[in-house]
Amino acid sequence: MKESINKSLEIKKVKPTAMRQLVLDILSKQEHAIGLPELEAQFAQADRTTLYRTLKTFVTKKVIHSIDDGTGTIKYAICKDTCQCNPNELHVHFYCTKCEKTTCLTDIAIPDVPLPQYYIAENINMVVKGLCDKCSKKN
Amino acid sequence: MKESINKSLEIKKVKPTAMRQLVLDILSKQEHAIGLPELEAQFAQADRTTLYRTLKTFVTKKVIHSIDDGTGTIKYAICKDTCQCNPNELHVHFYCTKCEKTTCLTDIAIPDVPLPQYYIAENINMVVKGLCDKCSKKN
DNA sequence: AAATACTTTGCAACTTAGTTGCACCAATAA
DNA sequence: TTATTGGTGCAACTAAGTTGCAAAGTATTT
Ligand SMILES: [Mn+2]
Ligand SMILES: [Mn+2]
Ligand SMILES: [Zn+2]
Ligand SMILES: [Zn+2]
Numbered sequence: 001m002k003e004s005i006n007k008s009l010e011i012k013k014v015k016p017t018a019m020r021q022l023v024l025d026i027l028s029k030q031e032h033a034i035g036l037p038e039l040e041a042q043f044a045q046a047d048r049t050t051l052y053r054t055l056k057t058f059v060t061k062k063v064i065h066s067i068d069d070g071t072g073t074i075k076y077a078i079c080k081d082t083c084q085c086n087p088n089e090l091h092v093h094f095y096c097t098k099c100e101k102t103t104c105l106t107d108i109a110i111p112d113v114p115l116p117q118y119y120i121a122e123n124i125n126m127v128v129k130g131l132c133d134k135c136s137k138k139n
Numbered sequence: 140m141k142e143s144i145n146k147s148l149e150i151k152k153v154k155p156t157a158m159r160q161l162v163l164d165i166l167s168k169q170e171h172a173i174g175l176p177e178l179e180a181q182f183a184q185a186d187r188t189t190l191y192r193t194l195k196t197f198v199t200k201k202v203i204h205s206i207d208d209g210t211g212t213i214k215y216a217i218c219k220d221t222c223q224c225n226p227n228e229l230h231v232h233f234y235c236t237k238c239e240k241t242t243c244l245t246d247i248a249i250p251d252v253p254l255p256q257y258y259i260a261e262n263i264n265m266v267v268k269g270l271c272d273k274c275s276k277k278n
Numbered sequence: 279a280a281a282t283a284c285t286t287t288g289c290a291a292c293t294t295a296g297t298t299g300c301a302c303c304a305a306t307a308a
Numbered sequence: 309t310t311a312t313t314g315g316t317g318c319a320a321c322t323a324a325g326t327t328g329c330a331a332a333g334t335a336t337t338t
Contacts, residue, residue, distance in 0.1 A: 015305095017315065037295070047317050052296070054315095070207040070264055072325080073295065092252055097261065111250040113231055113265070118272035122236065125209055126252070126265045133257035154334090156286065176324070186288050191325070193286095211296080212324065 004028075011081050012061045023054045024063065024078075032101040033067050033075035033093070069095040069102045069127050077104050087121050088112075096132035103132060143167075150220050151200045162193045163202065163217075172206050172214035172232070172241040208234040208241045208266050216243050226260050227251075235271035242271060 005024050009016040026042050027034070039051055055076055058064040062085050067075040083089060092108040095101075110126045144163050148155040165181050166173070175194060179187055194215055197203040201224050206214040222228060231247040234240075249265045 015314080017304095019316075035295085048295095049297085049318080050316055057315095068207055068209040068266075094254070094258060105255065108252060108254070110265075111252060113247060113250060113267065115233070115247070115267065116244065116272065118275050119233060119267075120270040120275050121267045122269035124265070124267050126249075126263070127207075128252065128254065128258075128260045128263050130261035131259040133255065136257050136259050154285080156333095158287075174324085187324095188289080188326085189287055 008063060008078075008081060012063045014057060014061045014063055019050055020054055020057075023051060024058070027058075027064060027076065027078055030077070032103055033069075033077040035073035035075050037073060039076075067093045067102055067104075067127070068125050069093060070129065071095065071100070071102075075102045085123075087124055090124055090126075093125075093127045094132060095127055095129045096135050097129055098131055098135040101132065102127075147202060147217075147220060151202045153196060153200045153202060158189060159193055159196075162190065163197070166197075166203060166215065166217055169216070170240075172208075172216040172243060174212035174214050176212060178215075206232045206241055206243075206266070207264050208232060209268065210234065210239070210241075214241045224262075226263055229263055229265075232264075232266045233271060234266055234268045235274050236268055237270055237274040240271065241266075 005021055005028065006016050008024065009020060014020060022043075023039065026039065036048070036052055036055060039055070040046060040048055043051075055064065055066075059066050059076070062079055062083060064076045065079050065083070065085055067077065069075055079085065087110075090110045092105045092110055094103045094105055096103070105128075110124050113124075115121060144160055144167065145155050147163065148159060153159060161182075162178065165178065175187070175191055178190055178194070179185060182190075194203065194205075198205050198215070201218055201222060203215045204218050204222070204224055206216065208214055218224065226249075229249045231244045231249055233242045233244055235242070244267075249263050252260075252263075254260060
């Protein structure tokens with residue numbers, strides 16, 4: 001709803017323009033992560049650039065996080081209000097090769113990996129590919 | 140050297156054409172994973188399509204593995220002769236945001252993640268972004 | 279050896295996602 | 309009100325990847 005969307009934007013210090021409210025509203029209703037092309041498709045008429053820049057702003061301000069699922073199109077999904085996208089609070093993502101949906105496994109934290117000496121981690125992307133629960137049952 | 144390259148191709152059952160030998164030779168000399176555009180640049184004159192299809196064949200036949208490092212260009216690196224690219228034998232990759240190189244951390248296995256019920260893992264991509272050993276020291 | 283089938287290669291054309299420059303508009307501060 | 313700042317929309321572009329198709333090369337059969 002409108003209220004919680006404005007609250008999210010306020011928390012993350014993003015000016016709540018009409019466009020941004022709309023985009024965030026759509027994103028918040030998604031069951032799966034979506035990409036710019038899919039987002040664009042949800043509008044009867046909207047400019048790709050504006051949506052592109054809205055997503056970019058959202059990512060910078062940590063309203064949403066981006067997911068590189070290996071399909072060639074970056075996906076996006078909402079962050080929790082408390083999320084700061086630090087390496088230690090990141091979760092695993094899942095890409096289903098059958099239904100081609102990308103899911104946030106919000107409950108599964110990315111495990112800590114030991115890096116070789118002098119390597120410094122700033123961010124981690126972990127995507128498991130395979131069959132999602134719905135698709136694995138349909139066999 | 141030529142010998143080991145032909146051996147690799149033989150092991151993975153790929154017909155050793157001149158083009159494939161050349162590509163594999165270049166790939167085997169790389170310190171970091173490279174993408175199609177970079178591979179193309181290493182040839183004075185070569186057709187992108189052929190290189191593209193060579194890489195595709197190599198990935199299918201597990202001569203090389205692909206790495207989605209989040210830059211928008213898929214990177215490729217050689218697999219061990221014994222590699223079957225099963226989820227349990229995959230390693231972590233590292234992308235340095237400073238030198239922009241993608242490295243195989245071959246010694247660091249991707250940790251096993253517990254998936255929610257009915258999810259089936261076929262493949263995993265884990266990329267850590269940050270500063271590599273060389274770049275972190277140069278500060 | 280010649281004919282046939284199959285595979286690989288090269289060219290051109292195309293798709294798609296992402297990105298940039300620039301002008302215009304809206305909100306806000308001076 | 310005017311100046312400044314930030315957001316939006318359009319058009320044009322880049323870069324990576326991908327496809328169809330024909331030519332060239334390789335292997336197999338007759
Ligand atoms: Mn997520
Ligand atoms: Mn690797
Ligand atoms: Zn699925
Ligand atoms: Zn580096």
